[in-house]
Amino acid sequence: MKVPTFEIASILEDIKTRISAEDKEKLSWCISQLIESSGKTDLTTHIQSGNTYLTEETLSQIEQHSSLPLIRLAISDEEISRKSINRRISLSSSSSLDLEISLPSANFDINDFNINIFELAKEFGEATLLSIYAQKIFAYWNLFISMGFDLQVFLRYCQYIGEGYKPNLYHNVLHAADVMQACHVFMISTNIVELSEMIPLHIAALMLSAMVHDYKHPGVSNSYLYMIGDKLAIRYNDVSILENYHVSKAFQIALKENMNIFSNISKEEYRTLRKLMINAVLGTDMTKHPQHVSNLSKLSQNNDLKGEKELLISLFMHLGDLSNPSRIEKICEEWTLRICEEFFLQGDKERSNNIPVSPLMDRYLVNIAKSQIGFISGVILPFITPLCREIKGLDFLVTNAQANKEVWAGRINEFEEKIVKSKDQSASL
CATH class of the missing domain: 1.10.1300.10 (3'5'-cyclic nucleotide phosphodiesterase, catalytic domain)
Incomplete structure (x- = not known):
């Protein structure tokens, strides 16, 4: 079977970050086979060569120890994929692979x-x-x-x-x-x-x-x-x-x-x-x-x-x-403060251009905590609740959204004080 060496090596290195030590050793062996199959000991040089033939033993190890179906070539869902998969492998194996971009290791x-x-x-x-x-x-x-x-x-x-x-x-x-x-x-x-x-x-x-x-x-x-x-x-x-x-x-x-x-x-x-x-x-x-x-x-x-x-x-x-309110509290808060400030910046532009300030975009009127309670209650939950009911496995979205709603409810006074301060600062300018 002929496949692009760089893609296989990259995939296997990524898999190694998520499996047991024993399987890591076996996948390292697979990668070494990639190198040895072309008679090169330098991985960079080997990758630049583009392609190699994998032995049946190597393929067996990859299939057995990969936690993801990354090397599976037979796509049986629909006829269009079955017909095109061999053509694509042939095209990718004959194309030259350069190393213009090399991403850092990320585990x-x-x-x-x-x-x-x-x-x-x-x-x-x-x-x-x-x-x-x-x-x-x-x-x-x-x-x-x-x-x-x-x-x-x-x-x-x-x-x-x-x-x-x-x-x-x-x-x-x-x-x-x-x-x-x-x-x-x-x-x-x-x-x-x-x-x-x-x-x-x-x-x-x-x-x-x-x-x-x-x-x-x-x-x-x-x-x-x-x-x-x-x-x-x-x-x-x-x-x-x-x-x-x-x-x-x-x-x-x-x-x-x-x-x-x-x-x-x-x-x-x-x-x-x-x-x-x-x-x-x-x-x-x-x-x-x-x-x-x-x-x-x-x-x-x-x-x-x-x-x-x-x-x-x-x-x-x-x-x-719309997933930000359904992230964990810390991530939800960061995204919320960012979107609200971006909204407020637009509101500032509208005010300076004598355009009516859009809803939720007036920094002198909008309580961020209240706005988020309304957004979660009126937009997020009515959408994700029935969706999660029909598509199993997404219940964590509802759980997180409801938890974040409660957190915002406890911060209404905090953000009301910030509105007052922003008004006072504006009046002093």
Whole structure:
């Protein structure tokens, strides 16, 4: 069997961080076989050679001791994957692999919903962390092989996307990584892949949507762009202005020759993937929230979810985008303070431009604790409660949201005092 050496070695090194010492030793043996099979002792030189043949013994060890199905080539979910998988392996094995981008070693558990993204950002850097998240997640789902994503092209794309996010307090590259990781956890916490018979293309669509869903976000809302007559509002006819902008730019980047992550999939698959991503990203427009809630009834009425893949991808994307109140208290608080301050900055702009200050964006009126209680009670719980009832394995979202609601209830007076101070400071200027 011929496979790209760098992808196999990278996958095995990542697996080693999450298994027993005994299995680590056996996987180290597998990696040594990769080196010896090409007659080279220098791993870097060996990786640059691109490809190698693995013995049956090596493959057996990988299959037996890997905790994830990363090397499994037979995808039996749908005919399209069965037909294309061998062609993709052939393409990736004949392509040259360079080492333009080398990510730092990162041993954290990408499957942990309680992961502290802010601490990780300090350690690795924000844009780099997005690439690390993406590589770990795409490796988990075997997408480098099953979708034919060239690793270096993929990493260049991730880096470009990460660096293109603006340094907003909330709508930034960390938010993109956070949402992608949330969607990943939702998928592994449920049996939705099996129930709906998703294939790698569907998983890739969800994860890529999460990565790019707020790309180049300017830190203000659609309504603000509409009110000031921004060129983006004109371009997209006042309809889901930012969401159209984000996904459009993401696909434009993929047109660049050295960043075309879709080069190894068929035109038919590309059109399907593009459709799913556009639908998912446009669905993050909060004006679509009532429709998402309404769509939950389709899940309760339909026991056969095989025909609901597009709906499920959109629902999980929206769920990931709204997942902050369902994180543990410390993470929830950090994201909340960030989004509120970003809102307040927009409110300041509206005030200075003689535009009516948008709801929740007036720093002199909004009690953050009260606003979060209202948001959790009126938006989050009515959405996630029925969703968690229909899709088993997500109960922790409701538990965390209710706990955070109680925490905010105990901080109402604290934030009321902050409003008074901000008013006094403003009056003294």
